[in-house]
Amino acid sequence: MDRIADNYFNLSILARYYPAILDGFRVTCLVAALVIVVGLALGLLLAVVRAFGLRAINAAITGWIDFFRTLPQLVVIVIIYFALPYAGVTLSPFIATVLALGAVLSAFAAEIFTAAIRSIPRSQWDSARALGLGFLATLFLVILPQAIRIAIPLLTNRTIAIIKGTALGSAVSLPEILGSAQSAMAIAANPSPLTLAAALYLLLFLPLVIASRFIERRFAHAP
Amino acid sequence: MAYRRASGLVGAAIGLAAALAGAAAQDADHPPDKPMVVGSDFGVAPWMVRGAGGPEGFGVELMNEIARRLKRPSIEIVDLNFSGLFAALFAKRIEFTANPLNITAERAERMLYTEPFFATGNGFIVRTADSMSGFEDLKGKALAVNRGTISDTWATANAEKYGFEVQRYDNFPDSVQAVLTRRAFTALNEIPTTVYAASQNKAIKVGFKDYNGRNFGIAFRPESHDYRNQVEEAIECMKLDGTLARLHVKWYGAPADAGSSLTVVYPGYGPPGFKGFEDLPHTPRCG
Numbered sequence: 001m002d003r004i005a006d007n008y009f010n011l012s013i014l015a016r017y018y019p020a021i022l023d024g025f026r027v028t029c030l031v032a033a034l035v036i037v038v039g040l041a042l043g044l045l046l047a048v049v050r051a052f053g054l055r056a057i058n059a060a061i062t063g064w065i066d067f068f069r070t071l072p073q074l075v076v077i078v079i080i081y082f083a084l085p086y087a088g089v090t091l092s093p094f095i096a097t098v099l100a101l102g103a104v105l106s107a108f109a110a111e112i113f114t115a116a117i118r119s120i121p122r123s124q125w126d127s128a129r130a131l132g133l134g135f136l137a138t139l140f141l142v143i144l145p146q147a148i149r150i151a152i153p154l155l156t157n158r159t160i161a162i163i164k165g166t167a168l169g170s171a172v173s174l175p176e177i178l179g180s181a182q183s184a185m186a187i188a189a190n191p192s193p194l195t196l197a198a199a200l201y202l203l204l205f206l207p208l209v210i211a212s213r214f215i216e217r218r219f220a221h222a223p
Numbered sequence: 224m225a226y227r228r229a230s231g232l233v234g235a236a237i238g239l240a241a242a243l244a245g246a247a248a249q250d251a252d253h254p255p256d257k258p259m260v261v262g263s264d265f266g267v268a269p270w271m272v273r274g275a276g277g278p279e280g281f282g283v284e285l286m287n288e289i290a291r292r293l294k295r296p297s298i299e300i301v302d303l304n305f306s307g308l309f310a311a312l313f314a315k316r317i318e319f320t321a322n323p324l325n326i327t328a329e330r331a332e333r334m335l336y337t338e339p340f341f342a343t344g345n346g347f348i349v350r351t352a353d354s355m356s357g358f359e360d361l362k363g364k365a366l367a368v369n370r371g372t373i374s375d376t377w378a379t380a381n382a383e384k385y386g387f388e389v390q391r392y393d394n395f396p397d398s399v400q401a402v403l404t405r406r407a408f409t410a411l412n413e414i415p416t417t418v419y420a421a422s423q424n425k426a427i428k429v430g431f432k433d434y435n436g437r438n439f440g441i442a443f444r445p446e447s448h449d450y451r452n453q454v455e456e457a458i459e460c461m462k463l464d465g466t467l468a469r470l471h472v473k474w475y476g477a478p479a480d481a482g483s484s485l486t487v488v489y490p491g492y493g494p495p496g497f498k499g500f501e502d503l504p505h506t507p508r509c510g
Contacts, residue, residue, distance in 0.1 A: 082404060085404035085406070090404065090406065171397075172392075175391065182306035182371060183306065183371050185309070185310065186370065187371055187375060189334055190333055
């Protein structure tokens with residue numbers, strides 16, 4: 001038992017390295033928040049534009065969605081970080097990670113929103129138009145409120161899965177939780193910082209998971 | 224020779240499991256009739272790089288030679304990111320480290336080192352067009368390191384003093400890539416590693432070398448005391464019979480400096496001046 005305590009719960013090591021890991025925690029929280037905002041907003045925008053049914057634009061949107069749904073998140077991050085500079089675009093690790101994960105989340109969110117919009121019965125469109133609502137009014141006042149409600153359980157799961165990818169930012173020197181913990185772990189030759197990192201991930205994601213369940217329930221019971 | 228890839232996280236997780244399961248008998252951790260399992264980052268040319276038939280380099284030949292002298296039937300080198308190396312060691316996924324690994328006081332607190340056998344220091348890679356003449360040139364610039372290495376430690380400790388920003392990457396090639404893409408002014412690593420990298424790529428050069436008395440050693444789990452002494456004797460024999468000097472010429476293209484730890488046999492076991500050193504005069508049994 002002593003070896004476990006010494007290797008995984010070593011307080012003197014933790015005392016020395018927790019400030020760096022807490023800094024990493026802040027970075028992870030910020031990246032996660034921005035990825036959610038960027039990804040969901042862009043995903044909704046893409047789904048709404050798609051609903052207009054313009055063939056050329058829809059082909060481009062489908063291309064975007066398929067591209068980012070296909071590539072592993074780490075590949076997207078590395079391409080944005082290491083390949084774009086050769087095209088003259090140099091982004092910071094922070095921006096590169098947010099954009100990469102935001103793009104991936106937008107692809108999945110767009111697909112989910114689209115499916116939700118299409119699941120609303122055709123009769124809803126017809127009834128709204130018969131009442132004299134225009135296309136935009138029908139879409140935003142009748143269809144989207146119902147579609148978003150349907151999309152939410154799928155979205156929360158997908159969102160949580162993707163923002164866990166913030167840990168991949170360590171590959172492009174983003175000083176997030178995992179990167180800081182690995183750095184400390186190697187310098188101190190002791191894996192205790194990893195225990196702290198795991199605890200912080202729980203601290204971040206447990207409320208998210210609980211909040212997502214709450215949101216799902218709330219929207220499920222809404223009138 | 225077999226090799227496989229494992230991540231540090233997996234190593235750490237399995238380490239927890241292994242520790243919970245309880246420690247097996249010591250000898251079982253390095254069974255004489257099984258392949259000798261060691262771990263290293265495969266991105267540190269010319270110490271250890273991926274070749275057509277598996278890893279190759281100075282470290283590979285060194286490890287093979289140790290295995291031969293310990294009469295082990297074969298050797299397996301596990302590819303580990305540096306940041307996962309110690310977790311894998313404590314998890315008993317490897318018997319000892321095969322990386323170019325610095326001996327430091329902090330690490331010596333938790334691991335047993337062999338005596339030093341390779342002199343090193345800070346090597347700063349910059350783009351060929353740039354120049355660097357000292358630490359003052361780092362002011363206001365970004366410095367890339369391989370996460371968790373001694374370079375990371377040095378950079379973390381000196382970032383404020385010299386006014387530079389530290390970027391940490393998972394391996395050495397990525398930190399060089401950061402210099403090539405102008406994300407960082409310089410990539411810091413061990414002198415031998417940087418010299419070799421610069422010899423292979425015209426776009427970069429070693430801007431500044433800071434020999435600071437550091438040395439590489441091999442690290443063991445604290446309980447592998449007898450085994451450490453056994454491996455240390457093998458290394459002493461390789462110093463005495465010129466094997467190490469020959470390998471240095473072969474892989475680094477030049478003989479080591481006279482009186483460097485590559486040829487000097489230290490009395491006792493372990494690194495003099497660090498924890499884990501045993502003042503036991505002995506004559507290595509070279510067989």
